[in-house]
Amino acid sequence: xxxxxxxxxxxxxAVVGMEDELRACLVAALAEGHCLLEGPPGVAKTLLVRSxxxxxxxxxxxxxxxxxxxxxxxxxxxxxxxxxGQFEFKPGPIFANVLLCDEINRAPAKTQAAxxxxxxxxxxxxxxxRHELPRPFLVFATQNPIEHEGTxxxxxxxxxxxxxxxxxxxxxxxxxxxxxQDVHARQSTASPTDxxxxxxxxxxCLAELSAEARSxxxxxxxxxxxxxxxxxxxxxxxxxxGASPRAGVMLLRAAKALALAEGRxxxxxxxxxxxxxxxxxxxxLLEPAEEVEGGSTDAVLRSILDSIEVxx
Numbered sequence: 001x002x003x004x005x006x007x008x009x010x011x012x013x014a015v016v017g018m019e020d021e022l023r024a025c026l027v028a029a030l031a032e033g034h035c036l037l038e039g040p041p042g043v044a045k046t047l048l049v050r051s052x053x054x055x056x057x058x059x060x061x062x063x064x065x066x067x068x069x070x071x072x073x074x075x076x077x078x079x080x081x082x083x084x085g086q087f088e089f090k091p092g093p094i095f096a097n098v099l100l101c102d103e104i105n106r107a108p109a110k111t112q113a114a115x116x117x118x119x120x121x122x123x124x125x126x127x128x129x130r131h132e133l134p135r136p137f138l139v140f141a142t143q144n145p146i147e148h149e150g151t152x153x154x155x156x157x158x159x160x161x162x163x164x165x166x167x168x169x170x171x172x173x174x175x176x177x178x179x180x181q182d183v184h185a186r187q188s189t190a191s192p193t194d195x196x197x198x199x200x201x202x203x204x205c206l207a208e209l210s211a212e213a214r215s216x217x218x219x220x221x222x223x224x225x226x227x228x229x230x231x232x233x234x235x236x237x238x239x240x241x242g243a244s245p246r247a248g249v250m251l252l253r254a255a256k257a258l259a260l261a262e263g264r265x266x267x268x269x270x271x272x273x274x275x276x277x278x279x280x281x282x283x284x285l286l287e288p289a290e291e292v293e294g295g296s297t298d299a300v301l302r303s304i305l306d307s308i309e310v311x312x
Contacts, residue, residue: 003209004261006200010055013196015048016182017175023261024166024278025052025140031257032210033163033250034119034139036104036282043168045142049100051192052140056206057199058097059134065107067150071114075124076131089126094118097134097203101141105151112158115139119161136206163250164275165282209260216256217266221311226251226272232304233284238295241285251279269310277301
């Protein structure tokens with residue numbers, strides 16, 4: 001049994017369905033990337049992340065983002081110790097292997113920005129002193145669609161730090177019926193551990209798998225294929241902003257992690273196609289006129305995939 005299957009089996013004790021969303025989150029973890037989950041309230045975004053954290057092992061922390069949350073509530077702050085006559089750093093909840101930022105778009109931009117350095121460099125700087133975060137360091141953030149009341153759109157620089165944006169919708173009727181059958185008798189405050197989710201991994205294990213993912217072979221013609229896809233986003237009439245070179249790096253990193261999850265030591269063009277939407281949907285910007293006419297970023301990205309010839 002592969003690592004993905006072990007993780008799926010562990011998470012299934014708490015989460016019903018959500019196979020595609022779980023797989024995307026696990027591929028992001030293998031790629032040492034952060035994951036943004038967007039969907040309406042009540043579709044188990046938070047439970048999914050809590051269950052993944054329980055199955056991954058290591059240190060887990062959760063921050064409920066609110067309009068009055070301050071950056072120091074995330075990163076930590078210096079506290080003056082009279083007995084020592086100096087300030088002492090008190091770490092915030094960001095010091096974790098898996099950090100859940102719940103409803104991240106309910107906090108203002110300055111608090112969201114407190115995560116930028118951490119997500120990019122795996123460290124934070126407080127009062128001029130750099131503090132390394134635990135490794136691996138993974139951010140899973142949830143958000144409701146921005147049309148809901150009391151939310152703030154994430155800044156572009158913040159969105160760009162996420163490897164994937166995963167859309168979590170309502171389950172189909174069969175899965176929802178099974179969910180109701182399995183969940184109605186649970187205690188409302190039961191944690192994933194209470195429900196039987198056990199750690200099947202560790203931070204060291206995940207670090208080894210991530211190193212293996214980095215070594216996956218990418219044949220010579222695939223970077224050129226990725227550049228064609230990126231250039232198509234930059235020249236498409238329906239897109240106001242196209243994908244950056246960083247998006248290409250992230251896309252290949254995700255494709256390598258997917259190849260490892262599939263048990264291969266090399267990337268196929270299909271791997272790139274499968275991660276194209278979650279890796280780019282938050283990195284391009286739809287033209288307002290296209291949005292008014294009912295167009296969507298995903299539809300444009302699918303049309304780009306269909307228009308570019310796939311290497312043989």
